[in-house]
Amino acid sequence: MDRLSGLDASFLYLETPEQLMHVCALIVLDTSTMPNGYSYPEFRAILAERVKKLPPFTRRLRRVPFDVSHPVWVRDDHFDIDHHVHRMALPAPAGYAELMEVTGHFAGLPMDRGRPLWETLLIEGYVDRDGVEKVVVIIKMHHSTVDGASGANLISYLCSLEPDAPALAPDDAGRNEDGPGGFELIGRGLLDTLSRPFSLPKLVQPSIGLISETIGRAWAGTTMAPPFTAPRTSFNGTIDGHRTTAVADLSLGDIKAVRKATGATVNDIVLSIAGGALRSYLELRGELPDGPLLASVPVSVREESKRANGANKVSALFMRLRTDIADPLERLRAMAESNKNAKEHHKAVGADTLQDWAEFAAPRTFGLAMRAYAGMRLAEKHPVIHNLVISNVPGPPMPLYFIGAQVVGLYPFGPVMHGAGLNITVLSNNGVVHVGVIAAKASMRSPEKLIVHFAEELERLKAAAPLSDVS
Template structure:
């Protein structure tokens, strides 16, 4: 029995019929790369052979009464693989539009909590997608966000996919089902851990203090400006209450285009280029409807804090940063430079405050009640938005991947929307391609294919703006660059900061030792 963290449990508490809280994706396999053919039976056998590679596949949720403790994962005593592998066929002509509509319908359905919280739909009759042979197929994945974040989701798919056409070795399977625990066991285990949490409190307070010191030192050295604050975003159509029907669309680009822009504009990252591209598309989309606010849109971008020791673990290991998208700036290059300056500071703030750990000290019944009231009373669309949208960038492998011998030709990611946050942008990279996927609903973005088209236009506009700019206009001010790229004038301030950080570490270690005693 493994208890969910507070962050993982919040995705359970926030879920409702109009807001399923799973993440997923669409994976397109080219029939031309599977000369021996492929079938649902082969797909079923492949997934069966990989069940031992991740505990997610056969763990189900058990929930304590009235939120007295966070839910737990147990080995499902009634696991049946067939329940998780639906078989679907695309309607004619079997093109991209039909596939995206089917995916939107699948994504809008809530996963059954009486079973392990995942499904892999096998989609046949993919006959009309450009670049794919007739008779190709797709896989539509769904996994509850309580079980995975972007990083662990990549690890999960890596358990199913191979780096060569020859499937990898099947792992030894020693899995055993568990009995569903009673209410007393579910609640008692949580209360027994309170003593451990009191000892951890010193460590978390230490992390907060160190983070505050880093921020203070960075600002004293005049390296960063504070990022946007929560509730400072303008009201837009993206922040309405959402409907239960989903809209979805995915488009992809040559990754070399992003690398080229990164090389042309010193100090800019690929993620900055993606944010600028999204900003340009959203600016055009809202302007077409005469709904572009004077104030810039604010995006939340998840930041993984998953470390090497966390590989293979379930759950979410993320922090977040807020990014000003500079949608009030008409010039694409100037918009990119503004975004770069903002993300430099936001990363310092995001890494400094361990919000995912602080949440562990909120009582479970309080967290559950607050989340359920917020969801069921549809409060999300009634107040000023925390931020306007979420843009999450999940890097993948640079080498091709295969499913039972067939090459993965394209992939598009999906993540949940809730009231007040009606657009989710998922960015994935794989084998020289970068995909941008849009999850919304008919009330917010009824035409995601058009918004995807504007993404293409925004990237072209940025490339033209950079190509036409004088070389000196591409330079980012020295104070905005990362430490490794700055001049020697910052060294004294940074040395003082490092000495202060070491002194603080020693004081925190003493505090932690005394708390343990």
């Protein structure tokens, strides 16, 4: 039995029919590298064999009776790959627009909690912008199962470094055990629940210290941007259950050249590009606010965390995207300075603080509160917490082969939430930075009108940065 951490379970409690808490990855494959050529039956058979070695793909949720504690993961003794792998062919001629329509539709479908929380849609008949036919795989996994870093690792474990090589061996992908009986579940759950209050003193004292330090930083002007200070935009309200998506590619080499010329980090540059793209998008719509947009940026604490259990080992910080600055280089410099302060402030927060407090999440209370929040459209009535979520996930620096087919596109999509109906996730892969944008349809009907500005902003940065000084 592997009990969900409070943070993992929170993603279950926060889910509503409109606020789906799963993550997706769109993988574009060049099947010409497959040693025996592409065949769906063989592709499915190899995939079925590989996922059986990874517990997150073959375990299901089991509720603790009366919800006295968080659910547990147990082995699904009736696991059937046919429940998780689906096949479809796009109608010819099918290109980017058709692929995005299918991706958005798939991302907007909830998953069956009675089975392992993942699904794959294999798409044939996609013709890329160069006129070359590709096979596309969309993998969807619930956030209670993975975070950004562990999700990227799971995909890597399904891949190999050569077309005909075996899949990469997982190091620690989680346990996969038989479940205990109902009485044992209740007993363990009650023991877990009754012991939680004794951990409060250990949480309260550091939290008070953090508040004191935050006040000091606020006086010095070195604190991270506070929540509830974001301007309201058209994508900050109550969301619907439909999703729209868009993807783009950026050159990692160009981003590294800007980094070398300016001294900014890759993350600073990615955030600055996103800020510039959002500025252009809102300006063209006549919606550009006077103040800068505020992004919630997930931060992996996997290396610092002392917790052994839990799929999600993340914290978060808030960053101003400086959409109020038109000049790309000036925006980058301003963001690099404020991001430095935000990161230093974030270090004062314990790596496990968010996970520790999440242990007190109550299943029924969270679920009812979330539904009431959505039904009363409260996201439109209080100050905006943050405008959007932006994630930057490091990916593999070398070519990967998914069942023999080379991965030529790996686009991530995170969840969107009431109050922040837009998510931008970036992942680097083999010298290319893949950008995935997902939005609630009610918040942004055409994310393509946003994502086209990413390449433009990178070009503007290259033109403004002293690249000639870079050897």
